[in-house]
Amino acid sequence: MIxxxxxxxxxVQSLALEGHEKPCTVGVMAKGEYEFGTGDPEEMRVIAGELIVQLPGSDSWQSFKDGESFMVPGDSKFQLQVPVDTAYLCIYG
Amino acid sequence: MIxxxxxxxxxVQSLALEGHEKPCTVGVMAKGEYEFGTGDPEEMRVIAGELIVQLPGSDSWQSFKDGESFMVPGDSKFQLQVPVDTAYLCIYG
Incomplete structure (x- = not known):
């Protein structure tokens, strides 16, 4: 069962995929602002839309659009501005 | 609300995105075999995994993996073999 x-x-809603090399989820973030915390390190790939991220320890914001991705260290917090409903793939570990 | x-x-589960040029959903299909019907034409993009599709009117099966996509005509049925849990983006219209 998914x-x-x-x-x-x-x-923010996600669906988990089983049976891949690493655990991963696809999801949608509604337009808005969010703070996320990580356990394992994460790779976030934008599928459709835009994520504007402030990574841990950074003072600046970076934009990532369709097909682009960024890494987030484990055990950290990061800030997201989401200017339009955005689909993402998150790969853990 | 998503x-x-x-x-x-x-x-098979999906999450809808609002505010894009065309309606679209991201989703996950668990490993298995499915028959889908379309209303509007659809573009299906494989995000992670594999979809093996028999398109309407075709006798053959074609495989699509990460980053690949195929078009499905409107008002039609198509068959899918899904060998591993697969994430997809579906764009309607």
């Missing part, structure tokens, strides 16, 4: 999760009152 | 849909007893 695991469906909701965060931020349903404004 | 719309979450389930099909085939939860073995």
């Amino acid at each position: 695991k469906h999760n909701e965060y931020f009152d349903g404004n | 719309k979450h849909n389930e099909y085939f007893d939860g073995n």
Whole structure:
């Protein structure tokens, strides 16, 4: 069974994929601003839309659009500005 | 609010994106075999995994993997073999 999760009152939702080399989820973030925390390191790939991220320890914001990706260290927090509903793939570990 | 849909007893699940040029969903198909019907024409993009598709009117099966896509005509049915849990982006219209 595909695991469906909701965060931020349903404004971020994800679906988990089993059987891949690393655990991963696809999801949608509704337009808005969010702070996420990581356990394992994560690779975030933008599928459709835009994520504007402030990575841990950074003072600046970087934009990532369709097909672009960024890495987030484990055990950290990062800030996201999401200017339009955005689909992403998150690969853990 | 992000719309979450389930099909085939939860073995296919999707999340809808609002505010894009065309309506689109991201989703996951669990390993298995499925027949889908279209209303509007659809572009299906494989994000992670593999879709083996028999398009309407075709006798043959074609494989599409990460980053590849195929078009499905409107008002048609198509068959899918899904050898591993697969994430997809579907763009309608």
